[in-house]
Amino acid sequence: xxxxxxxxxxxxxxxxxxxxxxxxxxxxxxxxxxxxxxxxxxxxxxxxxxxxxxxxxxxxxxxxxxxxxxxxxxxxxxxxxxxxxxxxxxxxxxxxxxxxxxxxxxxxxxxxxxxxxxxxxxxxxxxxxxxxxxxxxxxxxxxxxxxxxxxxxxxxxxxxxxxxxxxxxxxxxxxxxxxxxxxxxxxxxxxxxxxxxxxxxxxxxxxxxxxxxxxxxxxxxxxxxxxxxxxxxxxxxxxxxxxxxxxxxxxxxxxxxxxxxxxxxxxxxxxxxxxxxxxxxxxxxxxxxxxxxxxxxxxxxxxxxxxxxxxxxxxxxxxxxxxxxxxxxxxxxxxxxxxxxxxxxxxxxxxxxxxxxxxxxxxxxxxxxxxxxxxxxxxxx
Numbered sequence: 001x002x003x004x005x006x007x008x009x010x011x012x013x014x015x016x017x018x019x020x021x022x023x024x025x026x027x028x029x030x031x032x033x034x035x036x037x038x039x040x041x042x043x044x045x046x047x048x049x050x051x052x053x054x055x056x057x058x059x060x061x062x063x064x065x066x067x068x069x070x071x072x073x074x075x076x077x078x079x080x081x082x083x084x085x086x087x088x089x090x091x092x093x094x095x096x097x098x099x100x101x102x103x104x105x106x107x108x109x110x111x112x113x114x115x116x117x118x119x120x121x122x123x124x125x126x127x128x129x130x131x132x133x134x135x136x137x138x139x140x141x142x143x144x145x146x147x148x149x150x151x152x153x154x155x156x157x158x159x160x161x162x163x164x165x166x167x168x169x170x171x172x173x174x175x176x177x178x179x180x181x182x183x184x185x186x187x188x189x190x191x192x193x194x195x196x197x198x199x200x201x202x203x204x205x206x207x208x209x210x211x212x213x214x215x216x217x218x219x220x221x222x223x224x225x226x227x228x229x230x231x232x233x234x235x236x237x238x239x240x241x242x243x244x245x246x247x248x249x250x251x252x253x254x255x256x257x258x259x260x261x262x263x264x265x266x267x268x269x270x271x272x273x274x275x276x277x278x279x280x281x282x283x284x285x286x287x288x289x290x291x292x293x294x295x296x297x298x299x300x301x302x303x304x305x306x307x308x309x310x311x312x313x314x315x316x317x318x319x320x321x322x323x324x325x326x327x328x329x330x331x332x333x334x335x336x337x338x339x340x341x342x343x344x345x346x347x348x349x350x351x352x353x354x355x356x357x358x359x360x361x362x363x364x365x366x367x368x369x370x371x372x373x374x375x376x377x378x379x380x381x
Contacts, residue, residue, distance in 0.1 A: 303331025
């Protein structure tokens with residue numbers, strides 16, 4: 001993750017937070033949400049729900065004690081999934097073990113896909129570590145492993161989140177945001193396993209210059225013990241497919257803006273960088289968000305990290321707040337399930353020690369919450 005030295009932008013950023021808010025729909029009001037699970041161990045990031053209501057979560061290896069990096073919730077408790085052995089970190093068998101998983105997603109045909117960054121502690125990856133792993137939920141067995149070559153996912157990359165359109169090609173396509181370096185979008189042909197990069201270094205995937213959000217009333221920055229504060233810079237992160245599959249929405253984490261790009265261009269292995277860039281659209285201001293999600297009614301969802309809230313963007317571009325509360329601290333990943341609920345993890349990432357002069361201010365438990373949305377997941381398959 002790239003970070004820039006803080007050069008006095010905090011006051012300007014605070015003003016932007018207060019004045020440059022998106023157009024929220026008149027009469028918008030926060031609804032209630034329920035806590036699905038509480039996590040007393042490692043910090044979770046991703047969540048996904050199968051058609052039968054099975055809930056899967058993951059825990060990246062960022063420094064917590066992480067006995068397993070992917071889990072299924074059983075009786076409200078996380079259990080290693082698909083088994084303990086594959087969750088064992090093993091530098092001698094990068095391809096055969098899950099090293100540090102950032103995201104889990106159930107696809108339209110009810111397979112669980114696991115996105116392994118291959119980069120514990122953000123230390124960089126080697127071939128075999130970064131991968132997509134598919135699990136058949138009927139048998140709970142791994143049925144596919146797709147490794148990323150170094151020219152697509154170099155050591156400095158950080159594959160972050162993934163979405164699937166199974167109508168494309170012989171077996172579908174996967175789209176992945178790269179939050180490391182260089183920022184961009186990775187496209188995977190699931191039939192052949194071939195992958196390629198798009199929008200690497202494009203302005204739409206980069207963090208905003210001098211971006212300093214205000215969280216808990218103060219500028220959110222990297223604050224090393226005894227060192228100079230620097231701005232936190234992370235590029236392409238949140239990702240969501242439109243209900244019709246024509247567009248991929250994405251956003252840098254260190255920004256308050258939303259973009260989309262034509263999936264036809266992304267999925268064309270013969271398209272040039274200029275061809276893809278020509279389809280990028282700037283959709284304007286949105287709250288600072290980590291993950292994104294979409295539903296089958298053409299709406300988008302995200303967390304408002306500066307206001308402990310969850311928002312929805314309607315097809316007409318207006319926003320409304322669906323939930324807000326002090327315990328919704330750092331909404332990381334969102335997932336629309338077949339039970340017509342939106343699930344979200346709240347993991348207090350902003351309270352990690354690197355942001356507080358070496359002091360870990362997180363207060364367990366971390367939460368998995370859900371709220372009704374009267375919509376289902378996007379089904380492109």
